[in-house]
Amino acid sequence: xxxxxxxxxxxxxxxxxxxxxxxxxxxxxxxxxxxxxxxxxxxxxxxxxxxxxxxxxxxxxxxxxxxxxxxxxxxxxxxxxxxxxxxxxxxxxxxxxxxxxxxxxxxxxxxxxxxxxxxxxxxxxxxxxxxxxxxxxxxxxxxxxxxxxxxxxxxxxxxxxxxxxxxxxxxxxxxxxxxxxxxxxxxxxxxxxxxxxxxxxxxxxxxxxxxxxxxxxxxxxxxxxxxxxxxxxxxxxxxxxxxxxxxxxxxxxxxxxxxxxxxxxxxxxxxxxxxxxxxxxxxxxxxxxxxxxxxxxx
Amino acid sequence: xxxxxxxxxxxxxxxxxxxxxxxxxxxxxxxxxxxxxxxxxxxxxxxxxxxxxxxxxxxxxxxxxxxxxxxxxxxxxxxxxxxxxxxxxxxxxxxxxxxxxxxxxxxxxxxxxxxxxxxxxxxxxxxxxxxxxxxxxxxxxxxxxxxxxxxxxxxxxxxxxxxxxxxxxxxxxxxxxxxxxxxxxxxxxxxxxxxxxxxxxxxxxxxxxxxxxxxxxxxxxxxxxxxxxxxxxx
Numbered sequence: 001x002x003x004x005x006x007x008x009x010x011x012x013x014x015x016x017x018x019x020x021x022x023x024x025x026x027x028x029x030x031x032x033x034x035x036x037x038x039x040x041x042x043x044x045x046x047x048x049x050x051x052x053x054x055x056x057x058x059x060x061x062x063x064x065x066x067x068x069x070x071x072x073x074x075x076x077x078x079x080x081x082x083x084x085x086x087x088x089x090x091x092x093x094x095x096x097x098x099x100x101x102x103x104x105x106x107x108x109x110x111x112x113x114x115x116x117x118x119x120x121x122x123x124x125x126x127x128x129x130x131x132x133x134x135x136x137x138x139x140x141x142x143x144x145x146x147x148x149x150x151x152x153x154x155x156x157x158x159x160x161x162x163x164x165x166x167x168x169x170x171x172x173x174x175x176x177x178x179x180x181x182x183x184x185x186x187x188x189x190x191x192x193x194x195x196x197x198x199x200x201x202x203x204x205x206x207x208x209x210x211x212x213x214x215x216x217x218x219x220x221x222x223x224x225x226x227x228x229x230x231x232x233x234x235x236x237x238x239x240x241x242x243x244x245x246x247x248x249x250x251x252x253x254x255x256x257x258x259x260x261x262x263x264x265x266x267x268x269x270x271x272x273x274x275x276x277x278x279x280x281x282x283x284x285x286x287x288x289x290x291x292x293x294x295x296x297x298x
Numbered sequence: 299x300x301x302x303x304x305x306x307x308x309x310x311x312x313x314x315x316x317x318x319x320x321x322x323x324x325x326x327x328x329x330x331x332x333x334x335x336x337x338x339x340x341x342x343x344x345x346x347x348x349x350x351x352x353x354x355x356x357x358x359x360x361x362x363x364x365x366x367x368x369x370x371x372x373x374x375x376x377x378x379x380x381x382x383x384x385x386x387x388x389x390x391x392x393x394x395x396x397x398x399x400x401x402x403x404x405x406x407x408x409x410x411x412x413x414x415x416x417x418x419x420x421x422x423x424x425x426x427x428x429x430x431x432x433x434x435x436x437x438x439x440x441x442x443x444x445x446x447x448x449x450x451x452x453x454x455x456x457x458x459x460x461x462x463x464x465x466x467x468x469x470x471x472x473x474x475x476x477x478x479x480x481x482x483x484x485x486x487x488x489x490x491x492x493x494x495x496x497x498x499x500x501x502x503x504x505x506x507x508x509x510x511x512x513x514x515x516x517x518x519x520x521x522x523x524x525x526x527x528x529x530x531x532x
Contacts, residue, residue, distance in 0.1 A: 005403065016391045204387050207347075208448065209376035210404035298349050298372060 010221035028230025031183035036238035042172035047261040049165040058127040061150040082141045084134035089126040096121045132162035188285030195289045223286025227278035239267035299325045305355035315341035317512045331492045333509035339492045380449030384461035386441045388433045395429040401448045423447045439470035459491040
């Protein structure tokens with residue numbers, strides 16, 4: 001019964017102080033829009049980094065005379081023992097030819113004539129590392145192993161790309177945390193301003209003997225509602241925008257290697273996080289503001 | 299109803315607002331507090347409604363020692379004391395009915411009982427036909443009647459009126475005085491009225507307490523105030 005009254009008062013407060021509601025909700029919306037964009041961005045960078053790391057491997061060509069060796073021979077053992085190596089896979093001369101043919105598609109059939117004893121390709125080991133940043137050091141160590149003819153991994157460009165993605169990811173997280181904190185301050189300030197404009201109302205409540213809980217409750221509910229109202233716009237922009245972008249780009253960014261995170265359930269999580277932040281911030285902001293005022297006055 | 303014994307009040311900024319005040323107000327009395335600006339009238343009201351605590355002495359209102367009144371107990375205490383302000387302090391966005399109803403709702407009065415009481419009290423103050431009006435649609439006298447209705451809605455034992463006629467013309471002021479007398483008579487509410495309006499004090503003779511520079515310099519049980527009486531210097 002009482003809760004119904006508090007909700008009614010909160011709604012009336014929102015409507016009757018329309019301008020204040022709009023300005024508070026707008027402040028929430030702007031802050032959360034940036035938080036939303038950075039959440040989606042960070043998760044995608046995470047995904048891209050992961051897929052790049054997944055796809056980057058060291059290609060180790062073995063000398064002709066070692067080709068007769070057993071696949072899991074001495075070179076395999078030596079590579080496996082290097083710190084930072086996650087997985088080593090043997091690829092025979094025929095398998096290497098298959099890959100070459102596949103790379104050129106229809107035109108690749110021309111290489112079929114090499115199949116058999118005259119195959120000029122070398123057998124190879126495909127090495128994956130634990131971390132993208134290990135790749136350069138691991139490649140150097142493999143190069144020193146006897147019987148290794150050539151080590152290739154895309155060169156320093158790959159390492160730089162992965163370092164850059166790592167860096168962007170860290171910056172993204174810092175921005176999300178930083179913007180969330182900014183949102184908290186922004187929202188508490190606007191809710192605080194909204195409460196200051198209604199000190200008259202609160203002082204009348206005190207005069208007639210209303211208890212603090214009774215005075216506080218509609219404001220707290222109002223704060224939560226302002227938060228939720230403010231989260232609608234950023235949720236729509238962030239989720240619809242991402243779905244549109246994902247469709248438009250065909251699920252990848254620039255190259256096949258940069259696979260974007262599928263919109264579902266990502267947009268649901270993002271919307272949930274944004275509503276969560278909005279409710280929390282609205283609740284804390286209004287609670288702190290009213291309580292601070294109630295404590296000043298006898 | 300009200301007991302003040304050797305009461306003094308010094309604010310944090312060093313201002314001595316009241317000195318050695320001794321006063322007793324019995325239940326059902328109607329008392330004027332008069333005095334020039336800065337004489338301590340507002341501080342006296344603040345002590346009586348629990349907004350301030352005395353620096354020295356004893357203030358007791360409806361048997362409650364204000365000096366020992368904890369913050370958490372203030373809301374319950376306030377339900378015994380109604381306050382009417384010069385500037386009405388009504389909620390602009392609520393109707394007359396809602397403004398009065400709000401005071402009863404705030405203290406948890408059941409809905410039906412509260413609605414019935416609001417109608418009753420608006421009838422008493424003569425605003426039955428203005429229930430649905432908003433404050434901006436009312437005259438000064440009607441605004442003050444609404445404020446009085448709100449203050450007495452929960453039947454407080456003491457009604458403090460802080461310059462209730464300060465913003466009103468003489469006719470409206472007389473109406474308000476007649477209403478306060480009616481409340482004092484019919485509801486048995488003790489009334490303490492702070493005023494500057496010497497005409498009213500002389501017209502509606504009641505016990506009159508004169509404050510000057512934080513001291514009680516006269517307490518005239520028979521009421522009235524002789525206009526040319528020199529204010530004693532202390």
